[in-house]
Amino acid sequence: MIARNGKPAVSQFYPVGFHGDTYLLSCVECVMKKTDVFIETGAHVGSTLAFIARTWPRVTCYSCEPDQAACSEAAQNIARENLNNVMLYNDDSQNFLVRIKRDHAGVFNSSTTFWLDAHGNGFEWPLKDEVRFITHHFTNAFVFIDDFLVPGMECFGYDHYDNQVCSFEYIRDALNPSRNYMIYYPDYREKTSSHHPLRGWGLITFGAKKNIDFGKKMHDKVRIQSCAGQA
Numbered sequence: 001m002i003a004r005n006g007k008p009a010v011s012q013f014y015p016v017g018f019h020g021d022t023y024l025l026s027c028v029e030c031v032m033k034k035t036d037v038f039i040e041t042g043a044h045v046g047s048t049l050a051f052i053a054r055t056w057p058r059v060t061c062y063s064c065e066p067d068q069a070a071c072s073e074a075a076q077n078i079a080r081e082n083l084n085n086v087m088l089y090n091d092d093s094q095n096f097l098v099r100i101k102r103d104h105a106g107v108f109n110s111s112t113t114f115w116l117d118a119h120g121n122g123f124e125w126p127l128k129d130e131v132r133f134i135t136h137h138f139t140n141a142f143v144f145i146d147d148f149l150v151p152g153m154e155c156f157g158y159d160h161y162d163n164q165v166c167s168f169e170y171i172r173d174a175l176n177p178s179r180n181y182m183i184y185y186p187d188y189r190e191k192t193s194s195h196h197p198l199r200g201w202g203l204i205t206f207g208a209k210k211n212i213d214f215g216k217k218m219h220d221k222v223r224i225q226s227c228a229g230q231a
Contacts, residue, residue: 012195013077017048018115020193023186023221024201028113030214031142031203032056036110039063039100041093041130042117042146046074052115053083062104064089064096064118093118093126097133109139117146121161128174131204135176140207145171148185148202151225155189156200168202168225179206187223 018024032038032052040063043049053061063086065071071090078086089096093116100107114134119125127145134141147159149167159166168183175181184203191198205212214222 011045013045013050013073014047014195015051017051019196019199021196021198021201022192023188023190023218026218027184027203027214027222028052028144030212030218031113032059034111035059035113035142037062037107037112038115039107039112040115040117041096041126042119043074043088044070044117046077046088048115048117049074049086049088050077050081050083053078053086054081057083057085059085060107061086062089062096062100062107063087064091064093066090066092066118094129097130101133101137108137111140111142112138113142113144115144115146119147119159119161119164119166121159125161125164125166127166128171131171131174132176135174135179135206138207141205142212143204145202145204146199148200150185150200150202153186153189153200156186156198158200166200175204181206182208182211183225184212184222185225186221188221 014020018028036059038052038059038061040049043063043065049061049063065074068090075088078088116127116130119127134143147166149158149165150156164170182205186201
């Protein structure tokens, strides 16, 4: 999450990403096994970016962070670990995705995992533009959205600001209507992170031939909320 109402505080770097939520990490591990490219919007200090790049060195990672101080810290954290599979840009996500299209269009046909986290307080979110770009340009993708409203699960925090609610309803109209989508939500209440409260997330997939099998360990921890052609 990004805060731009005043100067955003640069938070602590953690060696594990995705808020340290072990159930979410299990889901990420499952899709990363099928992934060639990782794209993140909103790197902040690079905890999730470094975790992905370190854990899956064969995967090419792209990320952006508009705040200069946070981006500088993220770059230092990446350099400290000599993570050579990372491209990090001090830019907002709209310009960043245009850069991807201009300089790295080959990724459009790669199996790609996204972590969308360029939303927060004090500004108009780019989330709809991100979802629109992804679903119109990529052949298949696993799109994780952070700080997402999880229907019926009040234990999960989510982002909302100035009539913007980080939810499926908010992004629905941005989805490419010609595609079929699967939407996965967390279905657990346990807080497993040692450093972060429960934050909602959603996973939207398209282009896959079948549903994701998260394994026996996760069979009751993830639910499919919706499957629609014109989601």
